[in-house]
Amino acid sequence: MAQQHAPLLHHRPRPDRPGLSFAVVNGLTFSVHLLLACSAADFMATRVWGKTTIGVLALLIQGFLLVWTAARYDRRADQRVVPQEQELDY
Amino acid sequence: MxxxxxxxxxxxxxxxxxxxxxxxxxxxxxxxxxxxxxxxxxxxxxxxxxxxxxxxxxxxxxxxxxxxxxxxxxxxxxxxxxxxxxxxxxxxxxxxxxxxxxxxxxxxxxxxxxxxxxxxxxxxxxxxxxxxxxxxxxxxxxxxxxxxxxxxxxxxxxxxxxxxxxxxxxxxxxxxxxxxxxxxxxxxxxxxxxxxxxxxxxxxxxxxxxxxxxxxxxxxxxxxxxxxxxxxxxxxxxxxxxxxxxxxxxxxxxxxxxxxxxxxxxxxxxxxxxxxxxxxxxxxxxxxxxxxxxxxxxxxxxxxxxxxxxxxxxxxxxxxxxxxxxxxxxxxxxxxxxxxxxxxxxxxxxxxxxxxxxxxxxxxxxxxxxxxxxxxxxxxxxxxxxxxxxxxxxxxxxxxxxxxxxxxxxxxxxxxxxxxxxxxWNVLFLSALSLAVAASCLLPALVYSLFWSGYTRTGLLWTLYGGLGCAIGLQISGPVFSGSPSALFPDWHLDWFPLQTVVLVSMPAAFLLGALGSVMGKQRVREVAEHARA
Known part of the structure; x- marks a missing residue:
């Protein structure tokens, strides 16, 4: 019994990779977005087509980025749990 | 009715x-x-x-x-x-x-x-x-x-x-x-x-x-x-x-x-x-x-x-x-x-x-x-x-x-x-206050206690009380509470803090207090642990 669990005890708690990349991607995009909105008001008000401005487009992109990365994070976090459970079963 | x-x-x-x-x-x-x-x-x-x-x-x-x-x-x-x-x-x-x-x-x-x-x-x-x-x-x-x-x-x-x-x-x-x-x-x-x-x-x-x-x-x-x-x-x-x-x-x-x-x-x-x-x-x-x-x-x-x-x-x-x-x-x-x-x-x-x-x-x-x-x-x-x-x-x-x-x-x-x-009254002040308390006490305390193994009891208390005091104190000193025409008390003048939102100051303060408290409290915890083991 003791041998079974020995490798797990020596594991350092690894940083949560999918979680880290999720946080970094969204956090970085958000801070760039926020700084742009503060410093480059005229740029954000530039029309792309019709009445749609770069600012509105950026807001939509930020939202879709969250949806996409959240789905990805959820999937990959599941995949990481499964091999660990198999390790335990051996 | x-x-x-x-x-x-x-x-x-x-x-x-x-x-x-x-x-x-x-x-x-x-x-x-x-x-x-x-x-x-x-x-x-x-x-x-x-x-x-x-x-x-x-x-x-x-x-x-x-x-x-x-x-x-x-x-x-x-x-x-x-x-x-x-x-x-x-x-x-x-x-x-x-x-x-x-x-x-x-x-x-x-x-x-x-x-x-x-x-x-x-x-x-x-x-x-x-x-x-x-x-x-x-x-x-x-x-x-x-x-x-x-x-x-x-x-x-x-x-x-x-x-x-x-x-x-x-x-x-x-x-x-x-x-x-x-x-x-x-x-x-x-x-x-x-x-x-x-x-x-x-x-x-x-x-x-x-x-x-x-x-x-x-x-x-x-x-x-x-x-x-x-x-x-x-x-x-x-x-x-x-x-x-x-x-x-x-x-x-x-x-x-x-x-x-x-x-x-x-x-x-x-x-x-x-x-x-x-x-x-x-x-x-x-x-x-x-x-x-x-x-x-x-x-x-x-x-x-x-x-x-x-x-x-x-x-x-x-x-x-x-x-x-x-x-x-x-x-x-x-x-x-x-x-x-x-x-x-x-x-x-x-x-x-x-x-x-x-x-x-x-x-x-x-x-x-x-x-x-x-x-x-x-x-x-x-x-x-x-x-x-x-x-x-x-x-x-x-x-x-x-x-x-x-x-x-x-x-x-x-x-x-x-x-x-x-x-x-203008209750916008209160909703700003409760979000500020959540962002500047609960977030640092949660992040530290979930992801940092060196977090101690002293650090936790410093984060919670320090963040709370900072958030409420600054919010009361800000222009939302007094001084400006749209404030809660337009006639009072407590508004030495220029910003309407306090999180830019109070959240870093709470994070800092948590880290400081943990480092300073660690010495005591080690003594207690040795005492318990003995």
Missing amino acids: NPEILLAAPGALDRDTRALVLVGFLTFIVPILFICVLSGPERDRVNDFYTAGRTVAPLRGALVLAGVYLSAATVLGTTGSVAVFGYDGLFIAMCTFLSLGVLLLLARPLRERAGYTLGDIFALRAPGPAARIAAAVVTLSACVPYLVVQLSGAGVTTTALLGLSGAGAEQTAVIMIGALVVCATVFGGMRGTIVIQVIKTVVLLSAALAVTAVLLHQFHWSGDSLIDAAGQGSGRPAGYMSPGLRFAGSPDPESTLDFIGLMITIVLGVACLPHVSMQLGTAPDAAAARRTVRHTIGIVGAFCLTLALMGFAAAALVGAPAIMAADPGGNTTLLMLTGELAGGSSTNTGGAFLVVLVSSAVFLTTLAVVASITLAAAAAVAHDLYTHVLRRGRTTEGREVAAARLASAGVGVLSIGLAVWVQG
């Missing part, structure tokens, strides 16, 4: 329509409240009362979490912000949505360590009564102002709906709504809250979709003409779609910092509000909690899109000056827009149905969110203060549930009293 007063008062709708709306509204609300009370726990189990037995599946949990997340202040306030501030309002809506990303990251560790309250999570890191008292103090300071804001918003919208006006009518509405919700929480517990939240999310989503469909039809499904009309209606067509309207009144460096501070408060604060993190405890396991948040992201994202469209339409059809004149916080925007879309004062059945749908959705939103917050605050009082501090864990389940019911009633009555007292 006397029907003659009801009908004699001047309002947006005429007599027949208002009667139709009132009947529709009552046939909608009364059965829902009955369902809520009847679905309460059968036996007095603590697990049942606080977390509904931890058996809520992800999809249902997502409906509940979306309901918890979309508070009345969010739904009504964001629509108003988009209508009045244009691009800045859109940014606020996007930040509300983005805050779910923070919750997604916290979901797994929170559920793995979940007890019933935040105090349970902190007590894993720092056993003993001190951490629980601190957690309860912070929970109450975040919850009670938020409750007061929701209740007084409910007063304003209900009287607007009934066509009444005046302070007395608003206070009566607050007391009646508050009493209803407190009864629902006391008898229903978390099970009742979950039922009411699911119904609320469904009704709110269908109302939002119906309003969006009608308004898009009115603008011939063209986004361009909608945005154009919104710019014209806002009175500031040149700056409507560019950043900077929200803090246009302040001088330059402050307005930029306030903008950044407000967005950071929303992104980091909303996810850390105690009732939101308590809701994660209803998921059966950590993976289910994460999946719940992921589904919630989809629901809230769709809802934020409709919020933006409704805000634009309100600016276009009602006009920003009229919105600001009705309520400086913009809380009546959604109802004014619905009245306008329904076809003015005397409307046909379809229009009346739209008004009934939206007003029921707004009313249910208030009801459900107040129930959730009351439950979280009551859990902090009953579970942390009563069971673990006062009785040192020696109590029976029946007694704790009884304490929780009493605490719900107590918190409810306290908030109703406060909401009646502050009626007519």
Whole structure:
């Protein structure tokens, strides 16, 4: 019994990779977005087509980025749990 | 309520329509409240009362979490912000949505360590009564102002709906709504809250979709003409779609910092509000909690899109000056827009149905969110203060549930009293305060205690009390509280702190205090540990 669990005890708690990349991607995009909105008001008000401005487009992109990365994070976090459970079963 | 007063008062709708709306509204609300009370726990189990037995599946949990997340202040306030501030309002809506990303990251560790309250999570890191008292103090300071804001918003919208006006009518509405919700929480517990939240999310989503469909039809499904009309209606067509309207009144460096501070408060604060993190405890396991948040992201994202469209339409059809004149916080925007879309004062059945749908959705939103917050605050009082501090864990389940019911009633009555007292004041201060407390005490404490192994009891206490003192102190010293014409006390002059949002200072301060306290407290902990081993 003791041998079974020995490798797990020596594991350092690894940083949560999918979680880290999720946080970094969204956090970085958000801070760039926020700084742009503060410093480059005229740029954000530039029309792309019709009445749609770069600012509105950026807001939509930020939202879709969250949806996409959240789905990805959820999937990959599941995949990481499964091999660990198999390790335990051996 | 006397029907003659009801009908004699001047309002947006005429007599027949208002009667139709009132009947529709009552046939909608009364059965829902009955369902809520009847679905309460059968036996007095603590697990049942606080977390509904931890058996809520992800999809249902997502409906509940979306309901918890979309508070009345969010739904009504964001629509108003988009209508009045244009691009800045859109940014606020996007930040509300983005805050779910923070919750997604916290979901797994929170559920793995979940007890019933935040105090349970902190007590894993720092056993003993001190951490629980601190957690309860912070929970109450975040919850009670938020409750007061929701209740007084409910007063304003209900009287607007009934066509009444005046302070007395608003206070009566607050007391009646508050009493209803407190009864629902006391008898229903978390099970009742979950039922009411699911119904609320469904009704709110269908109302939002119906309003969006009608308004898009009115603008011939063209986004361009909608945005154009919104710019014209806002009175500031040149700056409507560019950043900077929200803090246009302040001088330059402050307005930029306030903008950044407000967005950071929303992104980091909303996810850390105690009732939101308590809701994660209803998921059966950590993976289910994460999946719940992921589904919630989809629901809230769709809802934020409709919020933006409704805000634009309100600016276009009602006009920003009229919105600001009705309520400086913009809380009546959604109802004014619905009245306008329904076809003015005397409307046909379809229009009346739209008004009934939206007003029921707004009313249910208030009801459900107040129930959730009351439950979280009551859990902090009953579970942390009563069971673990006062009785040192020696109590029976029946007694704790009884304490929780009493605490719900107590918190409810306290908030109703406060909401009646502050009626007519500008309560924006309070909602800013509770979000600031959540972002600058709970977020640092949660991040440290979930992800940093060197965090100690001293660090935890320093974070919680230091963050709380910093947030409240700076908020009181800021221009929202005194000094400026739109402040709570325009005649007082305590405003030495230039910013309206405090998080830019108080959150780094709380993080710093936590790190310092942990490093300094470590020496003592090591001594205690050696003493215990010897």
